[in-house]
Amino acid sequence: xxxxxxxxxxxxxxxxxxxxxxxxxxxxxxxxxxxxxxxxxxxxxxxxxxxxxxxxxxxxxxxxxxxxxxxxxxxxxxxxxxxxxxxxxxxxx
Amino acid sequence: xxxxxxxxxxxxxxxxxxxxxxxxxxxxxxxxxxxxxxxxxxxxxxxxxxxxxxxxxxxxxxxxxxxxxxxxxxxxxxxxxxxxxxxxxxxxxxxxxxxxxxxxxxxxxxxxxxxxxxxxxxxxxxxxxxxxxxxxxxxxxxxxxxxxxxxxxxxxxxxxxxxxxxxxxxxxxxxxxxxxxxxxxxxxxxxxxxxxxxxxxxxxxxxxxxxxxxxxxxxxxxxxxxxxxxxxxxxxxxxxxxxxxxxxxxxxxxxxxxxxxxxxxxxxxxxxxxxxxxxxxxx
Numbered sequence: 001x002x003x004x005x006x007x008x009x010x011x012x013x014x015x016x017x018x019x020x021x022x023x024x025x026x027x028x029x030x031x032x033x034x035x036x037x038x039x040x041x042x043x044x045x046x047x048x049x050x051x052x053x054x055x056x057x058x059x060x061x062x063x064x065x066x067x068x069x070x071x072x073x074x075x076x077x078x079x080x081x082x083x084x085x086x087x088x089x090x091x092x093x
Numbered sequence: 094x095x096x097x098x099x100x101x102x103x104x105x106x107x108x109x110x111x112x113x114x115x116x117x118x119x120x121x122x123x124x125x126x127x128x129x130x131x132x133x134x135x136x137x138x139x140x141x142x143x144x145x146x147x148x149x150x151x152x153x154x155x156x157x158x159x160x161x162x163x164x165x166x167x168x169x170x171x172x173x174x175x176x177x178x179x180x181x182x183x184x185x186x187x188x189x190x191x192x193x194x195x196x197x198x199x200x201x202x203x204x205x206x207x208x209x210x211x212x213x214x215x216x217x218x219x220x221x222x223x224x225x226x227x228x229x230x231x232x233x234x235x236x237x238x239x240x241x242x243x244x245x246x247x248x249x250x251x252x253x254x255x256x257x258x259x260x261x262x263x264x265x266x267x268x269x270x271x272x273x274x275x276x277x278x279x280x281x282x283x284x285x286x287x288x289x290x291x292x293x294x295x296x297x298x299x300x301x302x303x304x305x306x307x308x309x310x311x312x313x314x315x316x317x318x319x320x321x322x323x324x325x326x327x328x329x330x331x332x333x334x335x336x337x338x339x340x341x342x343x344x345x346x347x348x349x350x351x352x353x354x355x356x357x358x359x360x361x362x363x364x365x366x367x368x369x370x371x372x373x374x375x376x
Contacts, residue, residue: 015344019320029152030152037328
């Protein structure tokens with residue numbers, strides 16, 4: 001469910017990969033909110049890009065183990081930490 | 094037909110009208126005679142300002158006390174309503190702007206006949222010029238030794254005006270200590286001043302370092318790179334973040350700038366020692 005929610009919100013962010021880190025800037029309709037930005041590390045960038053409306057949690061964790069030198073338990077922990085962080089960003093009013 | 098042409102940061106703004114209009118003292122030094130192709134065309138009208146506010150508001154600039162301006166999407170472009178800052182219930186200007194932000198049809202009230210681009214319309218025009226080009230607008234101060242230019246930027250109260258004043262006392266030229274345009278030209282980046290509420294000549298310097306400043310008990314400098322450099326500069330840029338393309342423009346522009354121009358986080362003591370410190374700092 002949360003992955004679908006994040007996927008829906010992705011279009012409300014401008015992004016740019018800068019030397020392996022992903023900068024996320026949310027769209028805003030008021031000048032007062034303009035300084036809010038988020039930076040994701042390489043793993044966060046990978047997870048963000050694989051939240052595509054189709055991949056589920058297990059699929060993304062499998063992709064992490066295939067693309068990073070970490071085991072499944074570590075990948076799951078990292079994935080859950082990412083979701084916790086990004087959920088706060090997405091759900092922010 | 095009365096016409097005036099402004100040259101600001103190398104951009105041409107043509108203003109024409111049947112009205113015998115004028116501009117405030119801040120814009121007058123930027124008036125040029127040559128009539129080359131304009132980047133923005135402003136047409137001034139004096140029809141009655143209709144106070145009807147459209148429904149489709151996409152962006153607003155306001156603080157706790159005052160509405161500054163609001164942007165509405167209309168069928169063939171945008172309607173921008175600019176509020177009078179002395180009497181906030183009054184509308185000062187209404188601009189009908191095309192999708193490309195090239196043609197601005199601006200209705201002004203009679204009292205603006207000698208100040209047609211009254212704040213914040215002037216900076217608004219410039220903002221939309223920068224997002225169409227390789228340029229950004231930023232809150233900051235910039236100084237030049239005649240060859241190299243330093244940009245100092247930071248949050249409100251970080252010392253932008255203070256550090257400009259220190260450099261002025263050390264013989265440097267001050268480009269401006271409030272609002273600047275950074276523009277890419279070939280492989281270089283240049284800093285330009287923009288019209289303020291007071292008269293000042295157009296100025297320009299080569300950008301050779303970006304310094305994110307804060308007050309400190311001692312002078313200290315740390316190099317920033319990558320995402321942290323880009324986001325720290327971007328936080329001080331003038332942005333209308335309702336459109337993803339505009340944000341993307343800033344991200345792309347600043348990413349490229351940070352690859353070329355060194356960025357530092359600089360804590361400074363508010364005295365002349367910072368000038369020597371930054372000159373001797375092996376950066």
